Amino acid sequence: MRAVNAVTTSWPGLRVDRPSFSAVAESELDAVHRYLLFLTGNRSVAEDLTGETFEKAFRLWRRFDPRRGTPRVWLCRIARTTALDYFRAEDRRRKREERYARDLPNAEEAPVGTGALGAALALLSPAEREVVALRVLLELDGPTAARVLGISTTACSTRLSRALKRLEEMMADARD
Amino acid sequence: MPATDTIDFEREFEDLVAELRALPSVAPDHVREHVRAFGEPDVGPQFWDRLVTFPWRRSLLVLAPVCVIGLVSAALVHGLVNSGPKREAVVTAHSGAAKTARAPAAGAFDSLPAPSPGRYQDYEAWMTLRVRDLQALTDRTNEAMQVVRAAGGYVASVQQSTPAGSPGQADLVLRVPIARVENVLVQLSTLGTVIDRHLSITDLEQVVRQQRARILQLKLFIARALEQLRGTLPADVRLRLQLQLEQARSDLSKLTGANKATLRQASLSRVSLTLTTQKAAGATKKSGSGRVDRAARDAASFLAAAGAVLLYLLIVLSPLLVLTAAVFWGVRAYRRREERRLLAST
Numbered sequence: 001m002r003a004v005n006a007v008t009t010s011w012p013g014l015r016v017d018r019p020s021f022s023a024v025a026e027s028e029l030d031a032v033h034r035y036l037l038f039l040t041g042n043r044s045v046a047e048d049l050t051g052e053t054f055e056k057a058f059r060l061w062r063r064f065d066p067r068r069g070t071p072r073v074w075l076c077r078i079a080r081t082t083a084l085d086y087f088r089a090e091d092r093r094r095k096r097e098e099r100y101a102r103d104l105p106n107a108e109e110a111p112v113g114t115g116a117l118g119a120a121l122a123l124l125s126p127a128e129r130e131v132v133a134l135r136v137l138l139e140l141d142g143p144t145a146a147r148v149l150g151i152s153t154t155a156c157s158t159r160l161s162r163a164l165k166r167l168e169e170m171m172a173d174a175r176d
Numbered sequence: 177m178p179a180t181d182t183i184d185f186e187r188e189f190e191d192l193v194a195e196l197r198a199l200p201s202v203a204p205d206h207v208r209e210h211v212r213a214f215g216e217p218d219v220g221p222q223f224w225d226r227l228v229t230f231p232w233r234r235s236l237l238v239l240a241p242v243c244v245i246g247l248v249s250a251a252l253v254h255g256l257v258n259s260g261p262k263r264e265a266v267v268t269a270h271s272g273a274a275k276t277a278r279a280p281a282a283g284a285f286d287s288l289p290a291p292s293p294g295r296y297q298d299y300e301a302w303m304t305l306r307v308r309d310l311q312a313l314t315d316r317t318n319e320a321m322q323v324v325r326a327a328g329g330y331v332a333s334v335q336q337s338t339p340a341g342s343p344g345q346a347d348l349v350l351r352v353p354i355a356r357v358e359n360v361l362v363q364l365s366t367l368g369t370v371i372d373r374h375l376s377i378t379d380l381e382q383v384v385r386q387q388r389a390r391i392l393q394l395k396l397f398i399a400r401a402l403e404q405l406r407g408t409l410p411a412d413v414r415l416r417l418q419l420q421l422e423q424a425r426s427d428l429s430k431l432t433g434a435n436k437a438t439l440r441q442a443s444l445s446r447v448s449l450t451l452t453t454q455k456a457a458g459a460t461k462k463s464g465s466g467r468v469d470r471a472a473r474d475a476a477s478f479l480a481a482a483g484a485v486l487l488y489l490l491i492v493l494s495p496l497l498v499l500t501a502a503v504f505w506g507v508r509a510y511r512r513r514e515e516r517r518l519l520a521s522t
Contacts, residue, residue, distance in 0.1 A: 025211050033203035047207050054211045061217040067231075087518040117195055127519035135185070136196050150512065164189045171192065 021061045024071040025054055031138050032075050038133030039083050039126055049086055053079040069147075072138065076148050080130075087126070120170035128163035135160050247482055248475075255475030290358045296380040296442035299354055301361060304450040305368030310344045316367040316451050317346040323363045327356040329444065343454035350447040357445040364449060371452075380442050387435040394428040 032053055037046035056078050057064075064074055121129060134145040135156075146156035186193055291299045307316050313336070321331050329352035338344040352360045365373075401421040405414065 021217050022212070022215065025214070029203045029208060029211055030201065033207065034201040037201055047204060050203060050207050051210050054214065058214045058217050065231075084515055084518060088514070091518060117199070125520050127516070130519065132196065136193050137199075137201070150515070160185060164185060164192060168189060168192050 018064065018066045019071065021058060024075075025057070028072050028075050029054070031072055032079050034137050035076055035130075035133045036079050036083060038121070038129040038137065039080070040086070041122055041126065041129060045086065049079065049082050053082045056082060069144070073140065073144055073148060076134065076138070076140075080148060116171055116174035117167075120167050120174065123170060124163055124166060128159065128166065131156060131159045132163050132167070136164075247479070251475040251478040251482070252471070254478045255471035255473070258470075258474045291354050291377065291445070293355070296384045296439070297354065298376075298378040298380055298441050299357055299445035300376040300378075300447075301357070301445065302372075302374040302448045302450075303361070303364060303370065304372040304452065305365070306371050307368040307451055307453055309453055310338050312368075313338070313344045313346055313451055313453055317348065319367055320348055320350070320364055320449055320451070323360060324350045324352055324447075327360045328353045329356070329360070332446075343452055345453070346449075346451040348447075348449040348451075350449060351444045352447055354443055354445045357447065361447065364447070368451060380438055384435065384438055384442070387431060387438060391428060391431050391435065394424050394431065397424050398428065 029050070033046060033050045036049045036053070037043060040046050040049065053075065057075055060078070064071065068074075124132070131145065131149065134140045134148060135142070140148070142153045142156055146153040149156060151159075291297050305316070307313050317334065317336055321334070324331060329350060332349040332351050334346065334348050336344070336346040350360075398421060401417055401424070404417060405421070409417065
């Protein structure tokens with residue numbers, strides 16, 4: 001499945017073979033989409049941001065260094081930056097609209113999942129959903145996930161634990 | 177720790193994790209097609225990408241010791257080169273100074289400025305030479321006097337002391353015609369090992385010119401005054417003129433004397449020569465350890481100079497570095513706070 005690209009990192013003497021972009025895109029697309037879906041909590045936004053993430057990755061592919069991390073981690077970092085840019089833009093837009101058109105209805109969101117789990121996930125903060133996505137769905141280890149999030153490993157573990165606990169409580173409440 | 181952490185949450189929230197993983201989250205086909213359409217990027221090397229992908233942190237771990245080793249090596253090479261042949265050559269050139277027929281010590285006074293021909297200059301030189309022993313001290317003192325006399329100069333003073341148990345010393349004050357001083361200094365420098373030398377050249381051209389102009393003015397005034405005194409003048413005017421004439425004659429006499437002294441000063445240079453039997457530490461040693469000492473000293477001074485340059489750069493650049501770091505950390509902190517705020521909202 002993974003084709004090895006003959007083009008290597010640009011420093012002579014530090015040549016490292018790396019997979020081709022198309023092979024990485026093919027294998028990591030679902031993971032990145034899943035991460036963005038959890039982070040944004042919105043299916044259509046996640047789809048847009050997934051496309052945008054891979055566009056950026058395509059442009060920056062020269063800078064990818066396999067010795068620094070896996071393609072998944074590299075793509076997750078780009079996805080995170082893309083999502084944060086989106087959140088900032090949304091934040092500005094919301095503030096503008098609050099100022100000029102307070103009565104505008106919010107755009108309808110397609111949730112992450114269906115049923116009680118989907119509803120519970122929607123109640124988590126993006127930060128909580130993000131850590132769940134990275135640790136549970138993408139199965140990144142603690143230090144790697146912490147690096148992607150820009151926080152300490154302990155903070156990452158605490159955040160995950162809290163998010164899962166909240167999720168479980170909400171699910172239990174929903175069952176009752 | 178991470179492994180335990182993974183096992184813990186997998187075990188603690190087993191059902192929830194399974195449920196989360198079972199959520200349908202495959203990317204839709206249109207997104208997949210969109211991504212596939214990108215194809216393969218051109219990964220030709222570009223300068224900026226090279227800079228970005230260069231492993232700076234790891235390279236610093238290698239570069240820092242390499243720089244230190246390079247600096248120490250440069251200091252050692254500098255020390256060895258400077259302690260070796262050059263200084264030894266000077267010692268060798270002067271070690272056979274007792275012989276009458278000597279080659280001029282090339283380089284001993286090559287670097288000193290020579291008097292400018294056609295200009296009035298006060299040329300003064302001081303030189304300290306080391307000689308082998310007390311006998312050599314007497315011989316070289318006599319030779320120095322002969323050299324000066326042969327050049328048309330004279331010995332203004334000689335003081336030789338040879339106290340028991342102490343190094344002998346001879347102090348000579350020599351007056352040498354300025355046209356031959358350069359040659360005399362070269363010859364004197366062959367009498368022993370040059371330990372110390374100083375040179376002072378003061379231009380007297382302006383002084384001589386001013387003196388001559390003033391002399392001319394005074395002569396003109398005297399001539400005019402004499403002319404006026406030959407005619408008829410009121411008694412008080414005559415008296416005042418006579419007094420002025422006397423004063424002018426006195427000034428002229430003093431100024432002419434001063435002018436002659438200046439010209440004499442410009443025609444004869446003054447050379448203060450000290451001959452000593454005192455052994456200079458390090459300079460007389462020709463043994464290997466002496467050279468090693470010199471090399472070590474030179475290397476240390478080289479490193480000290482490099483350290484001084486680094487310290488200077490650090491002092492000059494530190495405000496800029498602090499400012500850059502403050503901006504960097506400030507922007508980073510702001511962005512993190514912003515991220516937390518954005519990701520905290522549901």
